[in-house]
Amino acid sequence: MRPHSHSSFFVLFLSVFFSSALPSPVYPSSCHLLGKFHLNQMYQSGDLILGGIFKLHFFSSFPDLSFTSQPQQPICYGFDVRSFRQAQTMAFAIDEINRNPSLLPNVTLGYSMYDNCMNVGVGFRAALSLANGQEKQVYTLNETCTTPPILGIVGDSSSTRTIAISTVLGLYRVPLVSYFATCSCLSDRQKFPSFFRTIPSDSFQVRAMIQIMKHFGWTWAGLLYSGDDYGVHAARSFQSDLGLAAESCLAYTEVLPWDNDPVELRRIVNILRTSTARVVVAFSPKSYMINLMEEVVRQNVTGLQWIASEAWTSAAVLQTNDLMPYLGGTLGIAIRRGEIPGLKTFLMKTQPDLTYNTTFGNSMLMYYLEKVNFTTSFGDQVSFDENGDALPIYDIMNWAWLPDGSIKLHSVGEVKRSSSNHDELTLDEDIIFWNFPSKQPPRSVCSESCPPGTRRALKKGEPECCYDCVPCSEGKISNMNDSMECTRCPEDFWSSPQRDYCVPKTTEFLSYHEPLGICLTTTSLLGTFICLVVLGIFIYHRSTPIVRANNSELSFQLLLSLKFCFLCSLLFIGRPRTWTCQLRHAAFGISFVFCVSCILVKTVVVLAVFKASKPGAEASLKWFGAAQQRGTVLVLTSVQAAICTVWLVSASPTPHKNTQYHSDKIVYECAIGSTVGFGILLGYIGFLAILSFLLAFLARNLPDSFNEAKLITFSMLIFCAVWVAFVPAYISSPGKYADAVEVFAILASSYGLLVALFGPKCYIILLRPERNTKKAIMSRDIRS
Known part of the structure; x- marks a missing residue:
């Protein structure tokens, strides 16, 4: 049959059944059935009748519709033994109720069951036939058009047929109890108010x-x-x-x-x-x-x-x-x-070839159905919820x-x-039997579980169980399977290589235990030791002409200041602490000003002595005595001490954890506190060094007996070159390497001064003693 033929057919028989409840224009004072369907039926009389709809046949066929005459009855084929047993079970249940005097005393239940032939149209006809009855009864208008005593209907087995049937029966509150219709849509009490079922949805x-x-x-x-x-x-x-x-x-x-x-x-x-x-x-x-x-x-x-x-x-x-x-x-x-006791025996006595005779109080039944609550003989509880x-x-x-x-x-x-x-x-x-070689339950996942150290990244347009496992980024971890997000580690911690837990960040500073720190420490201590050796040599040979001719007191002060310069470099090595940060630049600044001040005074004294050697200029030497020399060095050094004091009081350097250079490391360094203070400190040292260099350069051509100026010029040239190169190298060096650059500059400039100023003198004192006499010094040619 064509699809549109089904629709026309349903319209035809629906109009017939619904019109049966209306007064006939031919019989205005009565109502009666206009038509009757001949359906396969099993019937047993009783005071009250229960209806039933079962698919006793597998399929049905309809003659072609001509739309010019009343449709012929369908023909059903293929006997369904299973559904027949289900129908017999209903008959058995009614028989058991009738034989139990305590259930319905003085009332006999009967049944009227129809075959739906596994067809929606036939099942719908069966339901309406049960609701209206098949007897052609005539009633006067002063009587109520009623239906035969059908309390309710058991069926249907199909969700589709049940939906169609219950939609209409619900209008008249005729209970429909299905044993096989499982569609969850039937739980809608607004659409199907009289539907119940004994099978779960x-x-x-x-x-x-x-x-x-x-x-x-x-x-x-x-x-x-x-x-x-x-x-x-x-x-x-x-x-x-x-x-x-x-x-x-x-x-x-x-x-x-x-x-x-x-x-x-x-x-x-x-x-x-x-x-x-x-x-x-x-x-x-x-x-x-x-x-x-x-x-x-x-x-x-x-x-x-x-x-x-x-x-x-x-x-x-x-x-x-x-x-x-x-x-x-x-x-x-x-x-x-x-197991239903007695059912097997009842079914064994049933003969399917026997021909069954073919010939309410619906609201009350609805009320009692909603109150049903009992336990079966095999222990299952039976009751209906608010949805039936x-x-x-x-x-x-x-x-x-x-x-x-x-x-x-x-x-x-x-x-x-x-x-x-x-x-x-x-x-x-x-x-449980598993049909797999492993004899174990299979794995069925869209994506395997993401291990710790990774996170789920959902695939666009796919369910949330389909994802990629993306490693956590640096500094983040996940410590459980199937994490949706990675967690950032605390500030002083970093992710492990597997990104599954946080570990303390490695700390970096110029340490005494690393090769670079060991090398710089050794170099610093070696310089200090050399200063002490030279000082010992000068003290031991303090009465010799070469020591006396080179202003022995200033030489001693210069050696002392150089020793401080070497030692102050040790403050830049090791884990920065508050006191080392505050002391390192102050000690460095003061030590170098002390050193350069001695050189500056030494240079000025050389010039003063040369001028005093000219006739009439002897009186000028009184301004360059030992007291004046010591006072000048003290005043120049005190200026640097004042600069350091103001810097420490206003913006003191402090230890700082720097994570900008390396995200996985903590670089411990000293924050200088004030860039201006640090700049003034270096600037003052540079000013004194340049002034000493210029004065020594002017005195470089003095007579050989006063050749100290050449040594000062050379030493200041080394000093200035080192510190000019230091500034860009310091700025561009990260972390501990900035400290290493500063230590290297301190040591290089200190060694330069030590070697340039005291190397030639020690060479004469120790290796050329014949030149360490007054005669040898005074007899030297005076040439420019």
């Missing part, structure tokens, strides 16, 4: 499946569903519940509705074959699964863990040796099973392939709703 089935997935850590699954109401609503519920279970990180690869089109089946199986998901959840009738598995076998898609909906969990037609390599180990959600759903419970079935080649469908657990409204999963993992 698909929403609970979905939650049961999600519980199983969470239990085994399957976070990546394929989702298949048939394109009917059952599959579509189950898939929607699955997606919705996964959204609520986001903390469990469950997702699905594809949402694949399908029908039995061969091209579509090939496409779907190809996706299953290439997908990384090892778990497949399938909501579909068994007829769909039969066609799907034919394509699975053709493409030889193995290695999948199937989770079956209750529609095909127990399908014997799929439990064959040919399909077990593909479906073995399937975990399925199954309707709760229980019974307390849900499912068995979890496992398709086991035994070593002898036989197939066993056995229960391995259950999922039920607890009294506290929580879902409870019980599984006996020891008896």
